[in-house]
Amino acid sequence: DAGVIQSPRHEVTEMGQEVTLRCKPISGHDYLFWYRQTMMRGLELLIYFNNNVPIDDSGMPEDRFSAKMPNASFSTLKIQPSEPRDSAVYFCASWAGPSYGYTFGSGTRLTVV
Amino acid sequence: QKEVEQNSGPLSVPEGAIASLNCTYSDRGSQSFFWYRQYSGKSPELIMFIYSNGDKEDGRFTAQLNKASQYVSLLIRDSQPSDSATYLCAANTDKLIFGTGTRLQVFP
Numbered sequence: 001d002a003g004v005i006q007s008p009r010h011e012v013t014e015m016g017q018e019v020t021l022r023c024k025p026i027s028g029h030d031y032l033f034w035y036r037q038t039m040m041r042g043l044e045l046l047i048y049f050n051n052n053v054p055i056d057d058s059g060m061p062e063d064r065f066s067a068k069m070p071n072a073s074f075s076t077l078k079i080q081p082s083e084p085r086d087s088a089v090y091f092c093a094s095w096a097g098p099s100y101g102y103t104f105g106s107g108t109r110l111t112v113v
Numbered sequence: 114q115k116e117v118e119q120n121s122g123p124l125s126v127p128e129g130a131i132a133s134l135n136c137t138y139s140d141r142g143s144q145s146f147f148w149y150r151q152y153s154g155k156s157p158e159l160i161m162f163i164y165s166n167g168d169k170e171d172g173r174f175t176a177q178l179n180k181a182s183q184y185v186s187l188l189i190r191d192s193q194p195s196d197s198a199t200y201l202c203a204a205n206t207d208k209l210i211f212g213t214g215t216r217l218q219v220f221p
Binding site (some may be wrong): 017033035041042043047056064091100101102103104105106107 | 147149155157158159162172176201206208209210211212213
């Protein structure tokens with residue numbers, strides 16, 4: 001199993017541009033989570049899906065952020081327009097269920113200049 | 114108040130010593146608890162989880178849970194320099210809520 005796959009690994013963009021982060025979960029995992037990690041705030045949950053349906057998006061900071069999961073093998077997190085304060089590492093994780101731990105992807109380091 | 118709290122450290126221990134990492138949580142509905150290790154610039158990786166009161170051992174690692182005190186700990190025996198990392202505690206209800214992590218430094 002290739003694990004959770006995220007792309008791109010690094011993204012540098014200018015303020016105001018649209019950014020799209022991608023994630024492929026582990027096959028058979030019904031849950032997918034998007035987290036953001038910064039030094040100041042640690043790992044923050046943005047949104048999670050169960051069977052492709054968004055369950056809790058209360059962590060999405062504002063309307064500039066949106067996430068989709070069109071099928072069981074693909075999810076996107078979009079920021080439009082991006083701002084310098086969005087600079088962080090964004091992790092995707094998938095989960096077989098409450099008796100198991102998450103498996104994290106390698107993360108996308110986003111820098112907005 | 115944060116839902117999961119950890120001392121940010123750094124916790125410095127000599128090689129071969131026992132490192133003790135602590136975590137408290139606020140949601141009594143939390144069912145299970147996870148410890149992750151994160152090396153600098155890498156993603157978190159699962160070390161172990163616990164859901165019953167008491168101790169759970171896995172190799173050099175022991176997780177301890179006290180639900181009455183809402184307290185979770187991780188002991189690392191025979192600490193090695195390769196154990197130097199940030200250790201994240203997480204509490205599970207329907208999702209994992211993470212603490213901000215404790216940085217562990219093991220010096221030779």
